[in-house]
Amino acid sequence: MAGPVGSSHVAAMHPGGRPSYGPALALLASLFFMWGFITVINNTLLPHLRSVFDLNYTQTTLIESTWFVGYLVASIPAAKLIERIGYQKALVIGLVIMTIGSAAMILAASLPSYGVTLAALFTVSCGIALLQVAANPYVAVIGPPETAESRLTLVQAFNTTGDVLAIVFGRYLILGRTTAGTSAEGTQLTYAQRMADAQATELPYLIVAIVLAILAVVIARAHLPALGASTQRANAEERRGLSLWKHRNLVLGCFGIFLYVLAEIGVGNLFINFASQPNIANITHEQAAYYLTFVWGGMMVGRFAGAYIMKYIAPEKVLAVFALGALVSALAATFLQGPGAMYALIAVGLFHSIMFPTIFALAIRGLGPLTEEGSGLLIMSIAGGALVFIQGNIADRYGIQWGFIVTALCELYVLFYAVWGCKPTNALPPVEPRPVD
Template identity: 35%
Template sequence: MKASNNVYLVPFILVTSLFFLWGMVHNLDGILIPHLKKACQLNNRQSTLVDTAIFLAYFIMAIPAGLLLKKWGYKISIVTGLVIAAAGAALFVPAANQRAYEMFLGALFIIGCGIAILETAANPYTEALGAPETATIRMNLAASFNGLAAAVAPIVGSIFIFSGKNYTTERLQAMSDATRNDYLFTEAASVKLPYLVLSGALLLVALLFYLTRIPEIKPAEDLAVPKGNLFSVLRNKHVSWAVVAQFFYVGAQVCVTSFFIRMAEQGAGMDEKTAAWYLSVYGTLFMTGRFAGTFLLRFTTPQRLLFIYALASIVLCAIAILGDGAYVIYALGGLGFFMSIMFPTIFSLGIKGLNEDAKPASSWLIMAIVGGAVLPYLMGTMIDLNHDLIQPGYTIPLICYAVILFFAWRGYKVKTV
């Protein structure tokens, strides 16, 4: 930030806090899925509906969020998104009191709608808060707080959500009804404090945004309705392949984190609290990989680096499937590092060589995050079909990495219409 741009400093700090907050929301899901599976007595397929609720909200809100931003501007859009997400987080209290999984899913869907509005507004606003030539620096700095949340959220989950008590089905059935219900309601209640704090933090930031005089930079005219034809752009082969690759990338990332805890328990013999700390290491490696990838792009092309990272991910995923003991958890941690550059790299390759069609292509690439709603459900189904064995389920992200590998090998090549 230049001295002449000090007027942007406070707004930039506030916007950066949004990256951390929605990072906390997403990275608590890796804790929430195994915890609600236990507290609500779910199978694996049912537990992945946590992901479905969040990412389906993103998919549904993609266009409405852009329309809202165009009509109301950055400040009101951000405050609205924060209040909606805070309301969803607060609903965790009645959901936990009733141990009602459907209420948890409804709360998560509301949170997802709020976060979708936040991301739609915060990303372009961050770029607009200062000189265009320093926009990339601002985005990287803000995104680093998203990476920080990936390291912090599992620690919060380990301390405040996980009890460390895991009983087998046989042990639960042997308990009296009163003892079993007391245990399950106690497990469900542990999510109330973290999500109440999250709700309070979201409301506090909303209040700060509302009270602070921030520059109201006019959003671009094409934020909600992109120029170019939304469907004809897919005739460009590299765009359609990028959308496919992005769908599988988001699905792979969510699959890995959703079953990380249970994979560490089964494959590496860890308890849930220890596994949560390793999930924090995974988040740290993800952030490290992003910075390392940015540095390496000075010496190679994006498609070549993506190919190398995808190949490494295939190898590590195979180790996680076939290995046992510490090798499993090391492989999962390595996946965090090598997945780090995939989303932005696929995105940039997907819009390469386009002019007005870049906007509709971007819309497709954003909507491709619906992969995070679909593929974890398939993975959970596969695990259930394999009698609750987690390792075979990691075949799903393995296939995803193979698709990304093909995109980095041939699918990225620009063949515009």
């Protein structure tokens, strides 16, 4: 984080008089970290809830579908809220909503209640959607346009750092403290054991709620630089004659985000159950969570590396190479047996690393005054994760490995987007951002 943020501006100045956005980016990186952390807790939460409520794969993945419906519901209202109250207040409100949802998870664990769990997770996801609509375009346009992809990939690396720590957090505070988490796959639990396991999520979500509340206060007191005219919603006169649908890179980018998120969520949510299968690695859920840290660790390393690589190589070329690697790895996870299949799925995490930030930055390239609206559509496209129940249904019907055919098809589309779909049409000129007075 960037140090004290009370009365001093976060947008400092270089000696030459140019604004320095480094401190602001450092503060925003804490938001990326936190929503990555709270999202990926779900990877350890879902196998836990599957045991507590005795769910099949379809029912388990429907929990995650509810989470991503929050993005679908909240994204457009979030864009309108940002238009009315500004980016900074919207970030604070998003954090407050996430805090409320995390507190509700404590209630859900104490009851325990499947319905309250769904409502609480939906609330948290709505708060994250608001943060995403505000923070992603903010980071993309706060500095020079030519480094937007690299800059967004860099802060997304902190998002993935949160992902990695969330797995460690969930492994020890959720799976490691439950009977189901420390037993072999398929172990039948008594009702008393399942109810005792349910209480394991109270402490983790209490910690999360406290951290979110503190972060809301910090962001509320910070002085963040304002966005320039090119990134503000066009007024009625400026908007006339401009259409989001004329920008091919945006329209196809929305499908890219939709399918990429479906692929990422499917890997993360099913990994623990996948690795625990007797024909794969034959390990406990807690042990599988250890290997899951390498999925998100690969994403973290890949994003830091990708931010550097894209300073020298066109981002669309880097995206194409990573999409091809993800496609091959997903097919290997589908058709191999033994630990090799697990390692192939771990490799998918590395290749996924740059996809979201790169697709996002390529999709808003050339939108000018439509950037905010376009960003709202892209964040709404994160709702693609809601279709993960399809992968769960395939796992129930044909076996968990066959579910990763869905992942492979998603990677194939991202490859298409990198090669052709990301090329801008009807690009509008950018305008330099300005600091606050």
